Amino acid sequence: MKLxxxxxxxxxxxxxxxxxxxxxxxxxxxxxTGTHVGCDTSQCGACTVEMDGRAVKSCTVLAGQAQDARVTxxxxxxxxxxxxxxxxxxxxxxxxxxxxxTPGMIISAIDLVKRADGRLDEAAVRxxxxxxxxxxxGYHNIVEAVLAAAGQM
Amino acid sequence: MSDxxxxxxxxxxxxxxxxxxxxxxxDDINLPGQAYAVxxxxxxxxxxxxTIDASAARNAPGVVGVFTGKxxxxxxxxxxxxxxxxxxKDGSDMKVPPRPPLAIETVNFVGEPYAVVIAETLxxxxxxxxxxxxxxxxxxxxxxxxxxxxGPQIHEGIEANRCYDWELGDQAAVDAAFAxxxxxxxxxxxxxxxxxxAIEPRAAVxxxxxxxxxxxxxxxxxxxxLERLILAAFVNLAPEHKLRVISPDVGGGFxxxxxxxxxxxxxxxxxxxxxxxxxxxxxxxxxxxSDAHGRDHLTTAELxxxxxxxxxxxxxxxxxxxxxxxxxxxxxxxxxxxxTLLAGQYRTPAIHVEVEAVFTNTAPVDAYRGAGxxxxxxxxxxxxxxxxxxxxxxPAELRRRNFIQPDQFPYETPVALVYxxxxxxxxxxxxxxxxxxAGFPARRKVSEAAxxxxxxxxxxxxxxxxxxxxxxxxxxxxxxxxxxxxEVRVNPTGSVTVFTGSHSHGQGHETTFAQIVSDKLGVPFxxxxxxxxxxxxxxxxxxxYGSRSVAVGGSALIKASDKIIAKGKRIAAHMLESAPDDVDxxxxxxxxxxxxxxxxxxxVAFAAYVPANFPEDLEPGxxxxxxxxxxxxxxxxxxxxxxxxxxxxxxxxxxVRFVAVxxxxxxxxxxxxxxxxxxxxxxxxxxxxxxxxIYDESGQLxxxxxxxxxxxxxxxxxxxxxxxxxxxxxxxxxxxKGCGEAGAIGAPAAVMNAVTDALRVKDLAMPASPERVWRxxxxx
Numbered sequence: 001m002k003l004x005x006x007x008x009x010x011x012x013x014x015x016x017x018x019x020x021x022x023x024x025x026x027x028x029x030x031x032x033t034g035t036h037v038g039c040d041t042s043q044c045g046a047c048t049v050e051m052d053g054r055a056v057k058s059c060t061v062l063a064g065q066a067q068d069a070r071v072t073x074x075x076x077x078x079x080x081x082x083x084x085x086x087x088x089x090x091x092x093x094x095x096x097x098x099x100x101x102t103p104g105m106i107i108s109a110i111d112l113v114k115r116a117d118g119r120l121d122e123a124a125v126r127x128x129x130x131x132x133x134x135x136x137x138g139y140h141n142i143v144e145a146v147l148a149a150a151g152q153m
Numbered sequence: 154m155s156d157x158x159x160x161x162x163x164x165x166x167x168x169x170x171x172x173x174x175x176x177x178x179x180d181d182i183n184l185p186g187q188a189y190a191v192x193x194x195x196x197x198x199x200x201x202x203x204t205i206d207a208s209a210a211r212n213a214p215g216v217v218g219v220f221t222g223k224x225x226x227x228x229x230x231x232x233x234x235x236x237x238x239x240x241x242k243d244g245s246d247m248k249v250p251p252r253p254p255l256a257i258e259t260v261n262f263v264g265e266p267y268a269v270v271i272a273e274t275l276x277x278x279x280x281x282x283x284x285x286x287x288x289x290x291x292x293x294x295x296x297x298x299x300x301x302x303x304g305p306q307i308h309e310g311i312e313a314n315r316c317y318d319w320e321l322g323d324q325a326a327v328d329a330a331f332a333x334x335x336x337x338x339x340x341x342x343x344x345x346x347x348x349x350x351a352i353e354p355r356a357a358v359x360x361x362x363x364x365x366x367x368x369x370x371x372x373x374x375x376x377x378x379l380e381r382l383i384l385a386a387f388v389n390l391a392p393e394h395k396l397r398v399i400s401p402d403v404g405g406g407f408x409x410x411x412x413x414x415x416x417x418x419x420x421x422x423x424x425x426x427x428x429x430x431x432x433x434x435x436x437x438x439x440x441x442x443s444d445a446h447g448r449d450h451l452t453t454a455e456l457x458x459x460x461x462x463x464x465x466x467x468x469x470x471x472x473x474x475x476x477x478x479x480x481x482x483x484x485x486x487x488x489x490x491x492x493t494l495l496a497g498q499y500r501t502p503a504i505h506v507e508v509e510a511v512f513t514n515t516a517p518v519d520a521y522r523g524a525g526x527x528x529x530x531x532x533x534x535x536x537x538x539x540x541x542x543x544x545x546x547x548p549a550e551l552r553r554r555n556f557i558q559p560d561q562f563p564y565e566t567p568v569a570l571v572y573x574x575x576x577x578x579x580x581x582x583x584x585x586x587x588x589x590x591a592g593f594p595a596r597r598k599v600s601e602a603a604x605x606x607x608x609x610x611x612x613x614x615x616x617x618x619x620x621x622x623x624x625x626x627x628x629x630x631x632x633x634x635x636x637x638x639x640e641v642r643v644n645p646t647g648s649v650t651v652f653t654g655s656h657s658h659g660q661g662h663e664t665t666f667a668q669i670v671s672d673k674l675g676v677p678f679x680x681x682x683x684x685x686x687x688x689x690x691x692x693x694x695x696x697x698y699g700s701r702s703v704a705v706g707g708s709a710l711i712k713a714s715d716k717i718i719a720k721g722k723r724i725a726a727h728m729l730e731s732a733p734d735d736v737d738x739x740x741x742x743x744x745x746x747x748x749x750x751x752x753x754x755x756x757v758a759f760a761a762y763v764p765a766n767f768p769e770d771l772e773p774g775x776x777x778x779x780x781x782x783x784x785x786x787x788x789x790x791x792x793x794x795x796x797x798x799x800x801x802x803x804x805x806x807x808x809v810r811f812v813a814v815x816x817x818x819x820x821x822x823x824x825x826x827x828x829x830x831x832x833x834x835x836x837x838x839x840x841x842x843x844x845x846x847i848y849d850e851s852g853q854l855x856x857x858x859x860x861x862x863x864x865x866x867x868x869x870x871x872x873x874x875x876x877x878x879x880x881x882x883x884x885x886x887x888x889x890k891g892c893g894e895a896g897a898i899g900a901p902a903a904v905m906n907a908v909t910d911a912l913r914v915k916d917l918a919m920p921a922s923p924e925r926v927w928r929x930x931x932x933x
Contacts, residue, residue: 017276033181034174036404038352039437043859046352074174083172091168094824097832098659099171100353100404106172126868133859135352135405136659138835138896139867141828 005066007032008076016063023047023058025066026073034074034103038133045132048104049073055111057104057131074103077110086110089149090142097136105132105142113150120150158672159887162824165664167657176402179356179371184430187358188217190420191278192433193268193285194442195260198294198514198852199307202258202267206286210270213284215277217427220419221268222255230254230422233413234387235479238630239317239488242507247317250308250512252478254388254415254422259292261307261477262516263853264442269419271427294514294852298451298474301511307477314512316475316484321492321568322505330466330503334457338540344528345919346449346474346846347839348862349521351658353404354435355444357417359424368424369397369689372417375406375656376696379633381688383413383481390421400686403658407836408520409444410658411698412481416443441857446846447521449474450487450528456501456536462546464555466503469495469532473510473518480519484510489629490525490617490699496566497533498577498613498790499555504567514852520698522836522897523616530614534902538611539915548906549585552613553578559880570617572788573883575816577613580878584792584814587874593796606799607809610906611792614899618891619704619787619882636782637701638694639709641670641717643775645762647755648680652778654694655706656686660893661825662702668821669707669887673714675741676754692778700891703821704787704882711886712779720775721757727768728752728760787882787890791815793834793899795907804927806842806908812874815895818881819888826892830875833896839865840897841904842920863920 003014007030014029026035026049035058038046042060049058050072078084086106089095096102112128113120120128125146126139134142157163170176207219232251239247256267268285272278295304295314302313331337357372368391374380377398385393403410416433424431435443451472457465473487492506537555541548556577557564564572593609600607620626623634640652651670655662667681674681684690697706718738725743726733729750736743744751752760760767761775796810813830820826843863847856856862881888901919908921914929 027181032174033178034176036178036353037180037434037436038354038404039859041437041858041860044352044437074172077173079173080169087172090172091164094165094828096168096171097661097828098351098353098405099167099176099402100178100351102171103174122872123868126870129867131866133352133864133866135350135407135836135864136832137828138831138833138865138873139870140831140872143867143872 001064003063003067005069005071007071008073018064020063021059022061022063022066025063026058032073032075036100036103038100045108046101046104048107048132050107050111055108074106077106085152086149089145093141093145093148095137095141095145101132101134105129105134108132109146113146113153120147122147157668157678159668159821161668161822163664163668163678163822165661167661167663178353178402178404179358179373180434182358182371182401184358184360187430187432188271188273188427189275189278190423190431190433191270191282192266192416193270193282195256195263195265195267197260197289197291198263198296199292200260200289201292202256202260203288203290205268207268209284209286210281213277213281215273216281217271217273217429219268219270219285220423220426222253222257225255225419225422226253226257228422229389231387231389233415233418234383235484236481236632237485239319239484241317242320247484248311249479250311254418262514264516265477266415269423271423271431296514296848296850296852298449298472298513301513307512307514311512316479316510316512318509319488320505320507323503323567324505326503327466327468327505331457331468334465335460336458336544337455338536338543339455340535340539340916341453342916343918344448344450344452344531345840347447347521347844348441348846349407349409349444349447350864351405351407351409354437354440355410355414355416356434357420358430358432359421360430361425361428363428367395368421369399370417370421371399371401373403373410374398374400375410375658375698377656377686377688378654378694379696380413384418388418390418397689400656406658407522408447408524408698412445412519437859438857441862442516442854445480445517445519446476447518448528449518452532454532454536456540458540458544462544462551462554464499464501467495467501469506471508473508474513474515475510476515476517477512478517480517483517483519486520486525491529493568493570494526494529494615494617495533495568498557498615500557502567506568515848522833523894524699526616526894527837527898527901530612530898531902534612534614535905538906548611549581549590552581571785573785574880575788575790576878576880577790580790580792580814580816581613583876583878584794584812587812587814587876588794588796588810600798606801606911608907608911609794609796610903610910611794612899612903612906613792615788615790616894616898617786618700618789619783620699620701621786622784623782633695635695636780637705637709638692638778638780639706639713640691640776640778641710641713643717643758645759647676647758649674649676651681651683651710652691653683653685653706653710654691654696655702656697660697660702665703665821665825666707666710670710670714673711674717674754700789700893703887703889704885704891705781705783707887707889708885709779709781712781713777716777716779717775723768723771724757724760725752728766784884787818789815789817789890789892789895791895791899793903795903797904797907797911799911799926801930804923804930806921806926808838808871808904810871810874813896813899814876814878815892816878816880817892818879818890820877821889827875829892830896831873833894834873834900835865835870836897837900838870838904840919841901843869845920
């Protein structure tokens with residue numbers, strides 16, 4: 001089937017299998033390997049991307065559901081010299097170790113801050129990020145980073 | 154001192170690629186013409202393979218080949234070895250069942266691979282794998298650890314499924330001490346099976362060049378050189394010089410990526426067999442089934458005390474589950490990494506430990522963060538806390554009475570270790586102050602007024618890290634040395650490329666090791682590049698596990714840097730018309746003492762490569778290497794205190810506070826060290842409250858996904874309060890001890906001591922799930 005979507009401001013016309021998942025398109029067809037796959041049950045959140053203004057787990061979105069969608073992956077968020085405040089905060093607060101969950105965590109965190117509308121405390125951050133697993137950091141520094149970035153977004 | 158040298162909170166340079174999606178993990182690597190591997194795995198915990206009919210799979214669309222264990226064996230591929238030989242108390246060698254990469258005659262755990270399908274696409278490989286028709290004769294499995302020795306014999310020639318029956322310590326002395334004890338505290342408990350779950354699943358991409366007979370294997374390994382050594386020397390895949398193993402960015406390991414597994418072995422072999430690059434990436438379900446699991450002990454432990462509360466002796470009997478086969482270092486974990494730690498921080502004069510290690514029809518069990526030391530700490534600290542409660546002594550005070558004192562180092566324990574240094578009471582007192590121990594009764598009253606229970610628990614742990622003096626380790630059964638290599642290559646323009654045999658899979662070595670060398674050589678941090686994880690770029694290394702990287706690998710870099718400085722002094726002395734002994738090196742400047750003559754590090758480096766004015770008896774160039782063999786283990790130790798609140802209505806335990814005061818010796822980068830502690834605590838709390846790898850009676854893994862296996866999530870944990878005390882390690886040049894595992898070692902006992910304090914019960918099984926807590930409260 002044909003799929004039209006925009007990823008990181010670039011429009012794509014692709015021929016995809018009907019059962020293809022959005023994450024497979026992102027990693028495979030588009031070669032954007034910053035989006036990761038950490039599980040097969042939509043539990044870990046490593047594959048989280050922004051689609052039409054909302055964070056989604058791209059392993060749980062059929063490619064067909066992304067027809068005409070605007071998708072932002074970690075690669076589209078900011079590059080060295082022009083980082084998103086959340087990316088900067090993750091480095092500044094040592095909110096990552098192995099880095100594997102990081103892209104999904106950053107996308108989820110940005111979504112959380114946007115939805116929180118200025119009302120975000122530690123408990124809200126912890127609850128809001130419960131859909132993203134990190135095995136390295138114990139979440140301590142992730143929480144710090146998100147709260148710090150929230151003040152700058 | 155530089156603001157990016159030793160002791161500074163330098164931001165991690167590796168983060169730049171990770172936060173922008175430019176990390177390069179194994180599954181991100183795609184080679185032209187690659188095919189995909191999918192493994193066919195046993196649905197049975199124990200069965201004989203009667204026939205495998207792969208004809209339908211071979212004829213399926215896109216299939217390049219279907220191979221079984223017989224195909225690998227026919228090609229001379231050998232069994233996966235265990236790298237540590239443990240002897241039983243009667244002197245006999247441990248029993249080692251052969252573990253072919255793909256099972257040949259029998260399968261022995263659910264998920265064990267016995268065939269592999271190679272196809273043009275992943276989807277085609279998956280579809281074809283489902284077409285492999287296998288006729289199994291199901292056999293009665295051994296699932297229960299408690300009944301393992303009475304079950305059917307899993308492996309031919311291994312009676313009672315017993316791998317070894319090991320002991321350490323003076324049994325007669327222990328028996329005599331128990332006979333005169335005023336009080337004996339006894340506990341029986343399990344140390345629950347854990348599934349490591351690095352968020353990056355294991356993966357491999359292998360390619361083979363027929364003209365040169367060379368393999369390149371990209372894989373998720375914590376120690377690529379060891380992977381290469383084992384695949385060459387034992388598995389017979391290829392000679393070492395024809396096998397390059399690259400561990401690119403690796404998404405967490407926690408021990409589970411130390412080991413050589415069937416999958417990357419078979420994938421590499423298949424690359425040669427099919428003459429195609431072959432890629433395999435585990436999905437999470439495969440990871441649950443086939444990654445080496447951790448812990449899984451049953452233990453009876455007793456502590457004897459005199460009337461004054463002095464520890465007289467400890468007696469420990471443990472049955473350890475090894476799973477179906479011996480994974481790469483499985484045998485060392487419940488022995489030399491466990492029994493040797495049972496002295497803890499205390500002067501207990503007599504200790505005897507017996508460990509019976511058995512096979513079961515479950516996934517192999519091997520090192521997982523802490524590896525033996527969390528189990529030992531759990532034994533010691535649960536016993537000590539329980540003894541304090543039973544004898545009516547404050548648990549902090551009972552520990553103070555029995556700590557090894559600062560003036561008693563070096564201290565030889567009754568279980569074969571010599572602690573070099575420490576100050577255990579210093580960590581305890583700092584932690585007590587941080588948690589406001591004196592205020593706890595008031596906090597408990599507040600909780601109780603709200604209908605809750607509140608508890609506080611200690612864990613004064615010790616660990617042995619920096620594995621290990623090679624000769625000692627080899628004497629005790631290790632199949633490899635445990636030194637580490639380091640090379641400091643000064644480039645002609647004065648920048649420095651550092652090669653380390655340690656491997657970073659989240660620890661931040663690219664930053665930490667650059668800090669060390671930058672500090673030592675006085676060159677800017679930005680001018681130091683760290684290379685690791687590629688057997689083609691560095692000559693040898695033992696990798697990263699057991700919190701050894703800075704203590705051993707960092708020490709190798711100090712030694713190599715010392716050689717750079719020594720050669721630099723000779724070059725500078727010649728150029729400045731002085732004697733090498735009169736040249737001082739400080740902050741990147743070679744200066745002749747009591748003169749104003751000096752050369753910068755960069756000037757000396759340039760002269761080494763453009764030797765216009767150079768000592769005649771000196772070779773050009775400025776590159777040095779070192780193999781650093783540690784003189785002893787290092788002994789990080791500390792005090793962890795957990796405070797929990799329990800809702801008796803629901804049984805939910807909330808970890809309210811967690812204080813960790815650790816003595817890691819000198820600290821290179823406090824920010825990274827704190828991060829390591831946070832992550833370790835989370836895994837330790839996970840063991841205590843959430844995680845449990847469970848097989849049902851039929852041998853099926855019932856916790857086979859993130860929906861069933863309860864990983865710690867952000868809302869399960871509080872922010873942690875971490876601090877340090879410092880007694881520098883006495884025998885390595887950096888004074889460091891290692892910090893990677895402390896949290897996972899200390900936390901389980903602290904949390905369970907707090908939970909049992911809140912419930913006022915003697916013991917409760919881990920994980921302290923709401924159901925268990927609720928039932929315990931109903932029974933009380």
